[in-house]
Amino acid sequence: MGPQLPPEVGALIGRSNRLGSDPRNTNYAGGNTSAKGQAADPVTGTRIDLLWVKGSGGDLGTLTAGGLAVLRLDRLRALTGVYPGVEREDEMVDAFDYCLHGQGGAAPSIDTAMHGLLDPAHVDHLHPDSGIALATAVDGERLTRECFGGRVAWVPWRRPGFQLGLDIAAVQRDQPDLIGVILGGHGITAWGASSDQCEANSLEIITTAQRFLDERGRSRPFGEVIPEYAPLPETQRRARAAALAPVIRGLASTDRAQVGHFTDAPAVLEFLAGREHARLAALGTSCPDHFLRTKVRPLVLDLPPAAPLDAAAARLAELHAAYREDYRGYYQRYATAASPPMRGADPAIVLLPGVGMFSFGADKQTARVAGEFYLNAINVMRGAESVSSYAPISEAEKFRIEYWVLEEAKLARRPPPRPLATRVALVTGAGSGIGRAVAQRLAAEGACVVVADRDGSAAAKVAAEIGSRDAAVEVTVDVTDEDAVAAAVAEAVLTFGGVDLVVTNAGLSISRPLLQTTAADWDLQHAVMARGSFLVSREAARVMGEQGMGGDIVYICSKNSVVAGPDNVAYGAAKADQAHQVRLLAAELGALGIRVNGINPDGVVRGSGIFAGGWGAQRAAVYGVPESELGAFYARRTLLKREVLPEHVAAAVAALTSGDLPLTTGLHIPVDGGVAAAFLR
Numbered sequence: 001m002g003p004q005l006p007p008e009v010g011a012l013i014g015r016s017n018r019l020g021s022d023p024r025n026t027n028y029a030g031g032n033t034s035a036k037g038q039a040a041d042p043v044t045g046t047r048i049d050l051l052w053v054k055g056s057g058g059d060l061g062t063l064t065a066g067g068l069a070v071l072r073l074d075r076l077r078a079l080t081g082v083y084p085g086v087e088r089e090d091e092m093v094d095a096f097d098y099c100l101h102g103q104g105g106a107a108p109s110i111d112t113a114m115h116g117l118l119d120p121a122h123v124d125h126l127h128p129d130s131g132i133a134l135a136t137a138v139d140g141e142r143l144t145r146e147c148f149g150g151r152v153a154w155v156p157w158r159r160p161g162f163q164l165g166l167d168i169a170a171v172q173r174d175q176p177d178l179i180g181v182i183l184g185g186h187g188i189t190a191w192g193a194s195s196d197q198c199e200a201n202s203l204e205i206i207t208t209a210q211r212f213l214d215e216r217g218r219s220r221p222f223g224e225v226i227p228e229y230a231p232l233p234e235t236q237r238r239a240r241a242a243a244l245a246p247v248i249r250g251l252a253s254t255d256r257a258q259v260g261h262f263t264d265a266p267a268v269l270e271f272l273a274g275r276e277h278a279r280l281a282a283l284g285t286s287c288p289d290h291f292l293r294t295k296v297r298p299l300v301l302d303l304p305p306a307a308p309l310d311a312a313a314a315r316l317a318e319l320h321a322a323y324r325e326d327y328r329g330y331y332q333r334y335a336t337a338a339s340p341p342m343r344g345a346d347p348a349i350v351l352l353p354g355v356g357m358f359s360f361g362a363d364k365q366t367a368r369v370a371g372e373f374y375l376n377a378i379n380v381m382r383g384a385e386s387v388s389s390y391a392p393i394s395e396a397e398k399f400r401i402e403y404w405v406l407e408e409a410k411l412a413r414r415p416p417p418r419p420l421a422t423r424v425a426l427v428t429g430a431g432s433g434i435g436r437a438v439a440q441r442l443a444a445e446g447a448c449v450v451v452a453d454r455d456g457s458a459a460a461k462v463a464a465e466i467g468s469r470d471a472a473v474e475v476t477v478d479v480t481d482e483d484a485v486a487a488a489v490a491e492a493v494l495t496f497g498g499v500d501l502v503v504t505n506a507g508l509s510i511s512r513p514l515l516q517t518t519a520a521d522w523d524l525q526h527a528v529m530a531r532g533s534f535l536v537s538r539e540a541a542r543v544m545g546e547q548g549m550g551g552d553i554v555y556i557c558s559k560n561s562v563v564a565g566p567d568n569v570a571y572g573a574a575k576a577d578q579a580h581q582v583r584l585l586a587a588e589l590g591a592l593g594i595r596v597n598g599i600n601p602d603g604v605v606r607g608s609g610i611f612a613g614g615w616g617a618q619r620a621a622v623y624g625v626p627e628s629e630l631g632a633f634y635a636r637r638t639l640l641k642r643e644v645l646p647e648h649v650a651a652a653v654a655a656l657t658s659g660d661l662p663l664t665t666g667l668h669i670p671v672d673g674g675v676a677a678a679f680l681r
């Protein structure tokens with residue numbers, strides 16, 4: 001990209017950001033926009049015609065100049081001379097690379113031809129729910145005429161590609177008064193001589209279509225309400241979702257582990273309460289973007305929300321087996337020798353009438369976006385059914401898109417997953433010190449992290465430091481409180497679909513000689529560390545057992561669990577209790593594939609609230625050193641003479657959980673700089 005961008009490009013980016021930030025205009029990362037203009041050729045100095053078009057990937061709402069592909073318009077249009085016909089249109093995508101102007105822009109997407117072949121200077125291709133509703137109505141062509149008169153034409157379904165670009169360009173040339181087209185089964189394309197005109201035309205199509213649906217549409221497009229499928233009240237709905245989530249995530253992770261997302265948006269509940277929901281869901285989604293994310297169709301539980309949990313879980317397992325069978329059948333019906341191998345037969349969308357929708361993906365963002373896309377699909381079905389009947393593209397066409405070699409190439413270009421990708425971690429006491437470092441490290445390894453702490457604002461701060469809410473969320477919990485622990489784990493399950501990795505780290509330290517140790521000192525430390533770890537492990541193990549995906553539980557114990565440090569009876573005994581829980585639970589939970597290990601840190605002064613909160617001063621006094629030198633003092637006592645930092649403890653958690661020690665359970669790892677008295681034997 002040259003340093004000076006022509007004004008058309010600034011206008012294009014502004015328009016794209018405005019259009020893309022309103023979900024009524026297009027789905028996340030869906031659609032693309034372009035501008036044609038002139039710039040000086042750095043080689044000849046002459047003015048040349050260029051096309052700036054949103055490249056593959058990325059979202060219109062956040063598009064920047066770096067997300068644009070820049071192509072020579074003369075060369076792009078010259079491709080019509082070598083175009084070998086629709087059967088070989090995919091070859092044209094490689095040819096786009098030979099039309100690029102300079103280096104460094106985004107990769108041209110499949111829709112580049114549509115933008116380049118159309119004459120108007122500005123083009124928007126969008127996936128608005130209202131436009132797709134007309135595009136998927138069985139009589140969409142007639143409805144388009146009725147809705148727009150002669151301003152918008154109908155282009156029958158055709159897979160995105162060079163031929164679709166030629167088709168649209170021909171329609172525009174034949175009917176120069178058009179402002180755009182409805183693309184059957186797919187979306188809309190609008191154009192204009194200026195960026196403002198193009199934006200106005202896009203919005204005119206989207207709002208006119210919506211108004212048409214609103215004015216013409218019948219009420220109850222999803223049919224009469226099935227009384228027993230009406231939504232449960234919110235608290236019960238969420239409790240039921242949390243109770244079923246581990247089972248559902250386990251099923252959806254049969255081929256490979258997936259992260260989950262839950263929503264009980266009113267549109268989902270309304271759809272699932274309607275008598276027609278099962279028929280419509282079975283028809284599947286239509287817009288290529290939609291079903292690539294949601295799979296051809298969702299899995300729909302056919303039981304009311306009042307059904308006993310056991311019955312719902314058993315029925316989900318049956319439906320899942322049938323879903324996989326159907327999916328295999330779909331693959332076998334349409335796959336050719338050239339098709340990529342089957343990518344997995346688990347559903348991406350699971351619908352629970354009266355409760356809500358779970359969506360799944362290889363990470364939280366993918367899972368969340370899959371859910372958003374199904375919401376788009378529900379809006380589309382509502383619109384189409386309100387004025388006509390919903391008729392998505394055929395299954396054969398869906399297969400051609402899902403197993404398109406070009407899609408496969410896109411998947412292959414993705415970076416390899418990080419070691420803890422798909423794993424959901426819950427770290428207690430993660431608002432400070434060691435827990436904070438552990439949460440940060442697990443997130444860096446790709447895990448979704450629930451930052452749990454009694455201090456909710458500290459937890460929120462750590463979660464925000466880690467990144468977006470797809471990466472980390474906070475939950476406020478006192479680990480001594482049985483109900484609060486259950487609620488925190490339920491929150492984790494509703495946020496990410498389940499739990500795979502628990503680090504029980506919350507703790508505190510009160511150092512006193514025996515005769516000055518109060519019963520309250522004893523009780524508090526045992527409540528937070530011994531009882532707290534037990535409660536967290538029990539709740540997590542229940543979820544892990546239901547998921548059937550194994551798991552990891554890591555206890556942050558202490559050197560003091562094995563060494564009889566001075567004046568430390570309550571803390572040391574609580575730590576010894578935790579250490580023995582590791583062995584007991586490793587023995588008990590191995591059959592479920594749950595590994596339980598411990599870490600024995602020592603002298604982690606920096607960042608530790610324990611040390612800052614008085615323990616450091618006490619210890620410094622016991623050892624006769626200034627408090628500021630306590631870390632260095634501890635380091636001198638060690639065999640390796642190095643200070644232990646929270647990051648060292650976090651690294652031990654990562655080593656235990658990120659795949660290199662899959663056969664290790666019941667182990668305690670010292671992270672203490674080397675303390676001979678703490679050697680395990």
Ligand SMILES: NC(=O)c1ccc[n+]([C@@H]2O[C@H](COP(=O)([O-])OP(=O)(O)OC[C@H]3O[C@@H](n4cnc5c(N)ncnc54)[C@H](O)[C@@H]3O)[C@@H](O)[C@H]2O)c1
Nearest residue numbers: 429432433434454478479506507558601603604608609610
């Ligand atoms: N710092 C060390 O040298 C050291 C050495 C060995 C073991 N440990 C252990 O490591 C763990 C973390 O210690 P740290 O040094 O990072 O301390 P820290 O004080 O920095 O962090 C402890 C966190 O636990 C939270 N917490 C306390 N009680 C809780 C409760 N009831 N419910 C939920 N959260 C609660 C606190 O709010 C705090 O955010 C503790 O279990 C501690 O015993 C620390």
